[in-house]
Amino acid sequence: MSYLRDGMWICDVDIESNSVVEYSYLLKNPDGTIVSEGLKKRFLPYFATNNGVVNDEFIYRDISTIFESKPFVNCLTKHVDYLPFPAINENDILLIVDAPLIEKNQGVAIVGEGDFLGNWQVDKKLIMYPSYNNLWWINLPYNHFLTHAEYKFVVYDKYSGEILKWEIGNNRRMPLIIPNAVYTKHINVDYNWHGSGVAIPVFSLRSSSDWGVGEFYDLIPFADWAKKNGHSLIQILPINDTTSTNTDLDSYPYKANSVYALHPMYLNIDAVGKLKNSAKYKEYINKAKKLNKLNSVDYSQVNKLKLSYLREYFDENYSLIISDTEFCDFIFNNNLWLKDYAVFSVLRNEFGTDDFTTWGQYALYNKSLVEEYY
Incomplete structure (x- = not known):
């Protein structure tokens, strides 16, 4: 200029x-x-x-x-x-x-x-x-x-x-x-905004229908409560995936593996959908109710139960899921990180550790190997 x-x-x-x-x-x-x-x-x-x-x-x-x-x-x-x-x-x-x-x-x-x-x-x-x-x-x-x-x-x-x-x-x-x-x-005015808020971890927002841990959907009624009581902000602890050993050691929320991937523990199973096998579904519900009655979160058991359910649901509905437009759009829109993280998660489980230096040919990142593995 x-x-x-x-x-x-x-x-x-x-x-x-x-x-x-x-x-x-x-x-x-x-x-x-x-x-x-x-x-x-x-x-x-x-x-x-x-x-x-x-x-x-x-x-x-x-x-x-x-x-x-x-x-x-x-x-x-x-x-x-x-x-x-x-x-x-x-x-x-x-x-x-x-x-x-x-x-x-x-x-x-x-x-x-x-x-x-x-x-x-x-x-x-x-x-x-x-x-x-x-x-x-x-x-x-x-x-x-x-x-x-x-x-x-x-x-x-x-x-x-x-x-x-x-x-x-x-x-x-x-x-x-x-x-x-x-x-x-x-505009040139005095800025004197004041607001109150609540700090709370999502895992503590347990409701009667949860599977032993607070979930993303529990934030909705909590936000309604916060608004009703005059609060402007809700601060939560990190909700990113921390899975490394598949044990209670992974429960520390500040040890995230990814800035993109959210923790599957917070998924609402009702929103995911019911299993076609009603007897199996009822078995899962009974186990979830027992976990939900505990005074504190049994991190490893909650994750074991939810991931087991999600795998069964995915296997039952595989053809519908992979052809779903929203599912395909999600993969496309998140291609920057999603494929790499999916392969990382599978290799972590296969080798039993997130120490990638022990993964043999996968120890060093290689885009072509990721595509081949995916």
């Missing part, structure tokens, strides 16, 4: 019509070090004409960057009524504000000078629309003499209309308003 004036940098970019453009800004210091923006990327709105102007602000990393992370954007402050950006045309400008930590019962608006901006009257505020990734937008008419008008972004209560927060600092001024333009800003 080329320096213009007053901290402004410009560049011209040619893009294909109707293409989706993702971009971000980098700041290069004199010593060569790079300063990047916050966590998320920017997306270029669609221009209805052949030419357009994008006026952005560089967003430095600060306390607000925390609230751009996925737990906040996709869960804690996600607005389900979001609207995509409209096409930009010669009659309007698109004003976008990056506003992290807007609660689900809150919205963003503009209050400013002049008739169109409400003459600083809060009951005449201009309501902005929520979009993806904490972005809020509004179309402003090109011909309403808004250039250099002073304004502020405000946070308001959606139900009462009350203004909850005003931007801190000096009033903003509208830039030179030109047609076919988009202006992106970053």
